[in-house]
Amino acid sequence: MADSKDHQSPLFETYARADLAFERGEGVWLETRDGRRYMDFGGGIAVNSLGHAHPHLVAALKEQAEKLWHVSNLYEIPGQRRLAERLTAATFADRAFFTNSGAEALECAIKTARRYHFVRGAPERFRILTFEGAFHGRTLATIAAGGQKKYLEGFGPKVEGFDQLPFGDHEALKQAAAAPDVAAILIEPIQGEGGIRAVPPQCLRGLRELCDKHGILLIYDEVQTGIGRTGTLYAYEHSGAVPDILASAKGLGGGFPMGVCLATAEAAIGMTPGTHGTTYGGNPLAMAVGNAVLDIVLADGFLDHVRDTALLFKQSLASLADRYPDVVEEIRGEGLLIGLKAKVLNTDLVAGMREAGLLAVPAGDNVVRLLPPLILTADEVREGMVRIEAAVASLSLGNQRKSA
Numbered sequence: 559m560a561d562s563k564d565h566q567s568p569l570f571e572t573y574a575r576a577d578l579a580f581e582r583g584e585g586v587w588l589e590t591r592d593g594r595r596y597m598d599f600g601g602g603i604a605v606n607s608l609g610h611a612h613p614h615l616v617a618a619l620k621e622q623a624e625k626l627w628h629v630s631n632l633y634e635i636p637g638q639r640r641l642a643e644r645l646t647a648a649t650f651a652d653r654a655f656f657t658n659s660g661a662e663a664l665e666c667a668i669k670t671a672r673r674y675h676f677v678r679g680a681p682e683r684f685r686i687l688t689f690e691g692a693f694h695g696r697t698l699a700t701i702a703a704g705g706q707k708k709y710l711e712g713f714g715p716k717v718e719g720f721d722q723l724p725f726g727d728h729e730a731l732k733q734a735a736a737a738p739d740v741a742a743i744l745i746e747p748i749q750g751e752g753g754i755r756a757v758p759p760q761c762l763r764g765l766r767e768l769c770d771k772h773g774i775l776l777i778y779d780e781v782q783t784g785i786g787r788t789g790t791l792y793a794y795e796h797s798g799a800v801p802d803i804l805a806s807a808k809g810l811g812g813g814f815p816m817g818v819c820l821a822t823a824e825a826a827i828g829m830t831p832g833t834h835g836t837t838y839g840g841n842p843l844a845m846a847v848g849n850a851v852l853d854i855v856l857a858d859g860f861l862d863h864v865r866d867t868a869l870l871f872k873q874s875l876a877s878l879a880d881r882y883p884d885v886v887e888e889i890r891g892e893g894l895l896i897g898l899k900a901k902v903l904n905t906d907l908v909a910g911m912r913e914a915g916l917l918a919v920p921a922g923d924n925v926v927r928l929l930p931p932l933i934l935t936a937d938e939v940r941e942g943m944v945r946i947e948a949a950v951a952s953l954s955l956g957n958q959r960k961s962a
């Protein structure tokens with residue numbers, strides 16, 4: 559009898575997954591059930607900031623798991639207050655709202671910016687200016703913010719109020735920001751999915767001035783760049799141009815799902831009781847892990863270590879680029895958020911690295927992203943380079959000719 563089931567995978571077919579399943583991890587290493595070991599330079603897409611199974615994080619999660627998992631935001635959650643105090647002490651911000659993901663942190667940022675103008679008597683100011691090549695998440699509002707056709711197609715009318723500007727077109731930006739219906743500018747200090755494309759520090763400072771001039775808010779999407787990834791707690795510190803609102807997630811939980819929207823007290827004035835909420839956001843398990851991540855990232859010398867490791871890694875990659883100009887076009891990025899712009903297909907290079915025992919992540923602009931854990935050692939950089947070079951060499955024309 560024909561049944562209506564197709565006996566394919568019971569999962570939505572939304573992902574093109576590699577045929578690889580891991581059973582355990584430790585530090586930079588991931589291991590399959592049959593014992594194959596890989597160096598994880600993808601970090602679950604910039605999430606495993608402290609590698610796999612970090613003892614301090616495991617202990618924090620276990621300890622909390624035995625006490626209390628969830629109570630809802632109807633009650634005080636001491637871990638939330640503590641994490642908020644630490645994040646605001648370390649940044650421009652005065653207020654924090656915890657979420658479960660990056661997209662939700664962005665949703666909170668967008669709502670906060672619109673409410674700011676609403677309560678100040680300018681409800682017509684609701685438009686958010688964003689940039690081509692941006693990625694802000696997969697909710698209906700954040701795909702509208704990103705503005706990429708491939709993510710919008712087929713999902714009905716694009717959510718109203720998001721305008722994409724060409725990356726780096728200062729004139730277009732100045733003109734758009736002067737419009738009377740603009741609430742905020744939303745930007746990634748370094749585009750992640752877009753191909754590790756950095757906004758020059760002077761441009762971020764220019765954005766800050768432009769926002770001040772027109773009374774609009776500056777929102778940074780630091781979901782990928784935050785929590786030490788670029789060698790500072792947040793990437794905006796490199797420029798000195800502070801935002802009004804910032805969305806953070808990925809590395810903050812080190813693998814436990816969580817995010818946060820940070821804002822100045824002024825920017826958050828519209829977010830009064832009842833205006834926003836979440837069931838799970840900021841739950842005790844997530845807060846225990848987030849606080850444990852900060853214990854390490856904010857410890858004396860940790861970010862110096864990240865910068866030293868990043869320098870060694872980048873120098874090694876630059877030398878590789880010199881030796882294989884037919885495969886590597888450019889090395890870009892900041893800290894341990896590194897992009898290798900390929901001259902071969904980036905997905906071929908990612909596959910080659912995987913064959914050589916190293917995991918990396920493709921990005922836009924034909925880039926391979928290298929996002930190792932921040933605890934990476936110099937020896938692990940060298941070991942990783944051996945694998946990266948093996949993959950690059952195998953795709954180099956010179957070598958293909960030799961082996962032919």
Ligand SMILES: *Cc1c(COP(=O)(O)O)cnc(C)c1O
Nearest residue numbers: 659660661693694695750781782
């Ligand atoms: C990953 C990412 C998001 C979305 O985060 P999710 O947790 O997948 O919702 C948003 N912005 C940037 C810059 C990201 O890298």
